[in-house]
Amino acid sequence: AQTVTQSQPEMSVQEAETVTLSCTYDTSENNYYLFWYKQPPSRQMILVIRQEAYKQQNATENRFSVNFQKAAKSFSLKISDSQLGDTAMYFCAFMKHGNAAGNKLTFGGGTRVLVKP
Amino acid sequence: ETGVTQTPRHLVMGMTNKKSLKCEQHLGHNAMYWYKQSAKKPLELMFVYSLEERVENNSVPSRFSPECPNSSHLFLHLHTLQPEDSALYLCASSAESNYGYTFGSGTRLTVV
Numbered sequence: 001a002q003t004v005t006q007s008q009p010e011m012s013v014q015e016a017e018t019v020t021l022s023c024t025y026d027t028s029e030n031n032y033y034l035f036w037y038k039q040p041p042s043r044q045m046i047l048v049i050r051q052e053a054y055k056q057q058n059a060t061e062n063r064f065s066v067n068f069q070k071a072a073k074s075f076s077l078k079i080s081d082s083q084l085g086d087t088a089m090y091f092c093a094f095m096k097h098g099n100a101a102g103n104k105l106t107f108g109g110g111t112r113v114l115v116k117p
Numbered sequence: 118e119t120g121v122t123q124t125p126r127h128l129v130m131g132m133t134n135k136k137s138l139k140c141e142q143h144l145g146h147n148a149m150y151w152y153k154q155s156a157k158k159p160l161e162l163m164f165v166y167s168l169e170e171r172v173e174n175n176s177v178p179s180r181f182s183p184e185c186p187n188s189s190h191l192f193l194h195l196h197t198l199q200p201e202d203s204a205l206y207l208c209a210s211s212a213e214s215n216y217g218y219t220f221g222s223g224t225r226l227t228v229v
Contacts (some may be wrong), residue, residue, distance in 0.1 A: 006168070037220075042222065043205060043223045043225075044220060044221070044225050045207065045209075045218075045220035046220075047217050047218075047219075050216065050217055053207075091160070093217075103148075103211070104162060104165065104173070105150075105162075105217065106162075107159050107160040109159045
């Protein structure tokens, strides 16, 4: 079974600064996918970024980027130029490789990010 | 609006009541999921439906009963719940790919 661990329950950052969220996972799989989801107070889980394990290049989406270290089973998220709208819970998640629908997504415990003006 | 709609948004029910949560998606996805999100606990996968067939039941108590009549609709029927079942219930859907899920906004359930 896969496990996902987020060791930082809460982090705060000043507006326009950078914050990095950590995530580690445990798996015996070689091919898999990693995700970061954002859950603002509206409760809707929104996909922030996705990484394919067989790609060495780190994924980037605008101000969000990841540092994927496959050997260390680490998948951190960097939020650059933090904005007030980035205040939310952030969840790291793991999915085994496979094309079938119904592929399970396993989540970490989440990190609450507070962006201060 | 992400394409996955959950109703109701809030629900308060007594322990002897019977109620249902509804989830609807029109994204053409063929898998749907129920997750439970409790305070201070990781999201717990409850049920997985693929092509309208249940493919996973994660040891969920029988007081939770899912139903997937077609690929666009998913229900969670609730009866004789306990106060510890109070939580946010999230529905999600996915296509036959590994691009992650699309989530609804959840139903905040309070059992009194």
